[in-house]
Amino acid sequence: MADFLPYLIGGLANGALYGLLALGFVLVYRATSVVNFAIGEFLLVGAYLTYTFALFLPLPLAILAALPLAFLFGLLVERGFVRPLLGRNVVAVIMATIGLAAALDGAVQLIWGPDLKYLSGSLPNLGFQAGEVFVSSRAVWNLLLALPLGLGLLWLLRRSRYGILVRAISEREVAALALGIPTARILAGVWGVSALLATLAGALLAVASGVGHNLVFFGLKVFPVAILGGLDSVGGALLAGFLLGALEALSQRYLEPLLPGFTEALPFVVVLLVLLVRPYGLLGERQIERV
Amino acid sequence: MLSVENLKVVYRGVILALDGVSLELGDGEAVALLGPNGAGKSSLVRAVAGLLPKFEGRVLDGHVRLMGQEATHLDPVRITGLGLTAVLEGRPLFRYLTPVENLVAAGHRLSPQELKAGMEEVFARFPRLYERRHEQAGYLSGGSSRCSSWAWPSSPAPRCWWWTSPPWGFPPSWWRR
Numbered sequence: 001m002a003d004f005l006p007y008l009i010g011g012l013a014n015g016a017l018y019g020l021l022a023l024g025f026v027l028v029y030r031a032t033s034v035v036n037f038a039i040g041e042f043l044l045v046g047a048y049l050t051y052t053f054a055l056f057l058p059l060p061l062a063i064l065a066a067l068p069l070a071f072l073f074g075l076l077v078e079r080g081f082v083r084p085l086l087g088r089n090v091v092a093v094i095m096a097t098i099g100l101a102a103a104l105d106g107a108v109q110l111i112w113g114p115d116l117k118y119l120s121g122s123l124p125n126l127g128f129q130a131g132e133v134f135v136s137s138r139a140v141w142n143l144l145l146a147l148p149l150g151l152g153l154l155w156l157l158r159r160s161r162y163g164i165l166v167r168a169i170s171e172r173e174v175a176a177l178a179l180g181i182p183t184a185r186i187l188a189g190v191w192g193v194s195a196l197l198a199t200l201a202g203a204l205l206a207v208a209s210g211v212g213h214n215l216v217f218f219g220l221k222v223f224p225v226a227i228l229g230g231l232d233s234v235g236g237a238l239l240a241g242f243l244l245g246a247l248e249a250l251s252q253r254y255l256e257p258l259l260p261g262f263t264e265a266l267p268f269v270v271v272l273l274v275l276l277v278r279p280y281g282l283l284g285e286r287q288i289e290r291v
Numbered sequence: 292m293l294s295v296e297n298l299k300v301v302y303r304g305v306i307l308a309l310d311g312v313s314l315e316l317g318d319g320e321a322v323a324l325l326g327p328n329g330a331g332k333s334s335l336v337r338a339v340a341g342l343l344p345k346f347e348g349r350v351l352d353g354h355v356r357l358m359g360q361e362a363t364h365l366d367p368v369r370i371t372g373l374g375l376t377a378v379l380e381g382r383p384l385f386r387y388l389t390p391v392e393n394l395v396a397a398g399h400r401l402s403p404q405e406l407k408a409g410m411e412e413v414f415a416r417f418p419r420l421y422e423r424r425h426e427q428a429g430y431l432s433g434g435s436s437r438c439s440s441w442a443w444p445s446s447p448a449p450r451c452w453w454w455t456s457p458p459w460g461f462p463p464s465w466w467r468r
């Protein structure tokens with residue numbers, strides 16, 4: 001059992017990034033009903049932006065500089081790809097995001113090349129020893145950035161005027177328009193926030209393990225996480241991120257020796273179970289029906 | 292205040308829903324449009340409120356003037372800014388928002404003070420709504436939710452109300468008000 005805590009902490013550190021990524025993904029899904037298959041590429045672009053800024057800035061500043069640019073990138077994607085297609089067939093929009101993903105993959109390879117890169121510089125070391133357990137600097141940074149940001153966004157969505165408008169639009173866009181709510185601007189902002197969150201996750205991943213195309217596979221985890229949390233639940237996404245991160249790490253430690261390769265499949269096994277037992281996810285809402 | 296002149300509306304480029312509709316509405320007037328299902332009442336509302344693009348429709352010809360200003364192809368944000376509020380048919384509220392949040396959404400142009408004052412006024416008028424102000428509106432009775440949809444101006448001084456279907460669902464107590 002001596003391994004339990006270190007693995008759990010490592011898992012939660014990963015889960016914090018799953019949570020951030022899934023939060024943005026679900027926010028976009030709720031507000032615009034678009035399943036963004038390019039979310040992994042958002043993360044990739046964010047990581048490379050951070051890498052580029054880190055070439056001439058200290059790493060913390062590089063991350064700070066990448067975030068507003070990522071927001072802008074989100075706005076551009078919304079303007080160029082999503083808005084022209086909104087209201088069309090759902091499949092058309094999904095295909096567009098798949099096409100966008102492929103285009104971004106190509107563009108990233110063209111600009112930055114195919115080989116794995118490492119960030120220059122590092123974040124201040126915050127690792128510490130707590131009794132028997134060593135808490136790594138990576139874990140501290142991930143939790144320190146992801147938790148307040150995630151919870152803060154949830155709070156904004158619940159309580160702020162902007163959050164109420166986002167929720168109004170996501171329920172019934174025409175009604176929001178009829179009230180004169182500037183839906184286009186607000187939805188673009190949601191895409192911007194989603195790209196920003198993905199970029200922060202990408203940057204933190206890059207700090208730990210370098211920047212390469214394989215980051216996209218990390219992005220794919222967003223689907224099981226979002227389904228586990230409930231596709232329409234932003235809070236569920238954050239929670240499910242931590243949960244899946246922890247489960248993966250523990251499976252790596254305790255199940256992997258018995259069932260080699262199982263951890264790879266774990267997220268999808270969890271999703272299968274969730275879909276069977278709670279189709280609307282851990283925190284997803286049931287529809288209000290009035291007959 | 293509102294004038295519609297020879298308005299033509301098509302959906303998807305081929306379905307002609309309105310063919311030369313004209314209408315004048317002065318200050319303090321109330322006008323009811325009557326017609327069978329499919330006559331085009333809703334289409335006229337959508338056209339005036341600038342919502343046709345959301346229904347794959349557009350104004351082909353004719354003019355809408357609001358408060359003396361040309362408003363034919365304006366977007367809904369500008370139109371509500373001029374003081375027109377369209378109350379759409381079907382469910383009148385955001386069901387997953389509470390009454391308080393519904394009022395915040397509807398009063399999004401107001402300053403915090405105006406919003407607070409307006410909210411107090413609405414709740415003073417509809418005490419039943421006040422009791423349930425933090426419950427999701429989807430669980431309110433039809434009468435209560437219709438009251439609140441009516442209760443709120445979306446702009447500081449709405450001068451023109453426009454219902455797509457009459458508020459028959461109001462409880463008797465409302466008509467006395």
Ligand SMILES: Nc1ncnc2c1ncn2[C@@H]1O[C@H](COP(=O)(O)OP(=O)(O)O)[C@@H](O)[C@H]1O
Nearest residue numbers: 280285286287288289290291429430431432433
């Ligand atoms: N799919 C459903 N989900 C939730 N409640 C339902 C559903 N179908 C019917 N109900 C509820 O069950 C009750 C009986 O409805 P129903 O059998 O359709 O009545 P009737 O056929 O006599 O109109 C109603 O209160 C209705 O709201």
Ligand SMILES: Nc1ncnc2c1ncn2[C@@H]1O[C@H](COP(=O)(O)OP(=O)(O)O)[C@@H](O)[C@H]1O
Nearest residue numbers: 302306308327328329330331332333334335346
């Ligand atoms: N979104 C739409 N797409 C295509 N045709 C529509 C649409 N909405 C309404 N129509 C058509 O426009 C005509 C007028 O409909 P509508 O304005 O809804 O009438 P009313 O509100 O008087 O019942 C009808 O023939 C209807 O079929």
Ligand SMILES: [Mg+2]
Nearest residue numbers: 288289290291
């Ligand atoms: Mg029946």
Ligand SMILES: [Mg+2]
Nearest residue numbers: 332333380455
């Ligand atoms: Mg109608």
